[in-house]
Amino acid sequence: MHVAVCVKQIPDPAAPGRLDPETKTLVREGKFVMDDSDSYGVEMALQLVQAAGGGAVTAISMAPNNEIKGVKDALAMGADSAIVVSDPALKGSDALSTARVLAAAVTRAGDGAGPVDLVVTATESTDGYTGTTPVQLAALLDLPAVTFVKKVVCDGSKVTVERQTDEGYDEVESTLPALVTVTAGVVEPRYPSFKAIMAAKNKPCHVVGLADLGLDASQVGFAGARQEITEVLAAEERKGGDIVEDDGDAHLRIVSYLESLKVI
């Protein structure tokens, strides 16, 4: 079984974000890590290949600047190889352009390690959180997609999944190949051992350009996004109120506050 898992390399989410004053897009700089949201997809991909009795996991990513640090995290967890599409023209790409690039990379992965049976992604990234890229990717690859998945069981040519809903979950069946998006917390991502981190350094990590994939710079980046930021302004600030130290009776303050709000 061949699983392609998309991983996004993002600036450390703990660092405060800012916008580029000129392009007004999110500044992505500093130390890059694999988006935590993607660690669940990588874990699930590894478990599915193991359950299938073998195969390969290929990590897929893109970056404008040859960034591969975040992808190394996926390789250290156990992915067998990686394809990173890197090109300066990718800077400023929107969700649809991103999906176009990832689709070309998934297709390339299929040429390499055999046809891709399943594409796994997170439901949305931590830094951009548009949340449409996975389904756009599925549409471009002409694949069925099951989103917001809690559990996946592959059985030959078919996949059965539990899909999160507001009321509970749906049991959904799909043919393979397919794409699934995995919600956080549904599997426990493994911590790579020191040995695995060292081994990751020698795993194949193919950095390819747009032209290698037959893509044109006009389809991606700021040019391909076909949208612009027109204005950036400060939101109305919300003021804090009373802060009390709990002296054993702070719960009574909450009760009387709830009373004053007529909640109770």
Added chain:
Amino acid sequence: MAVGTIWAVVEPSSGGAATNGLELLRGARELTSTIGAVTFGDASGAAETLGDHGASTVLTVDTGNAMAGVPVAAAIAAAVEARGADGPTAILLPQTYEGRDIAGRLSVALDAPVLANVVGLEERDGRLVAEHAVFGGSTIVKAAFTTDRVQLFVVRPKTFVAEGGAGGAGAVEALPIPDTGRPGATTVVARHAEERIGPKLDEAPVVVSGGRGLGDKERFAMIEELARLLKGAPGASRAIVDAGWVPYSYQVGQTGKTVKPNVYLAVGISGATQHMVGMKGAKKIIAINKDREAPIFGIADLGVVGDVNKVVPKLIDALKSR
């Protein structure tokens, strides 16, 4: 009108139209007078409700047992192309499970980019400008399309307030679904409802959310009990969803739900920007956290610095004894 026709995708919800869809109709009404509501599943019978909320046309898609994304997007895309210049200039979709599925497929089918996480829409010189809240809601970014493709806006629930009284039942038209090929091969085999008492998270007047400060998974029961006593809904921070304590559907925040209850209780939540953007719109915020420096206190109307495992059990007892 410069803006032209707007369509809004209205999901089904317990036999009728989902509130987040009615909210979109309200938003559309501020921008144009020609509005179509695209519905599927159980909502198809809601022509009267949809008309009352401003839809002059109700377009229905019969999705059967398929997941909605592929067939609904295919039907909309075909209808948009068939209508040409008479079709919609913009389509509003709710930022929900199904809404994002439909938006992604539609984007590719129509070769149209998407603006997501929209929290406001306005007309500026004849074009639509979307508002987005970033950095925990401290900054507003406005964006617009630079293409003449159909404009796809994925709007966060609670952006507009649903309001009826806008007209009679809309004219119903069934949209045919073209052949969806391989991507259409998903079937919902069974639906499982989890036992959940009380109001829905995004509609509850009171929301009680728990975070990492609870210490361990078992203590989330306290949050559920407190929510029940206040006739509210339990919610969660991303940290404990990531840790697998509660399902994703509980998550409040940027990558979860936006809530705007009358009262929001944040229990053991420090207030990462990720969380704040989803609950900042609450009328009143009460926070309990042991760290005096936690950012949540910066926006709380009442903040209690203390151990949640001491304060909350006493609060529960006090509420029970009333």
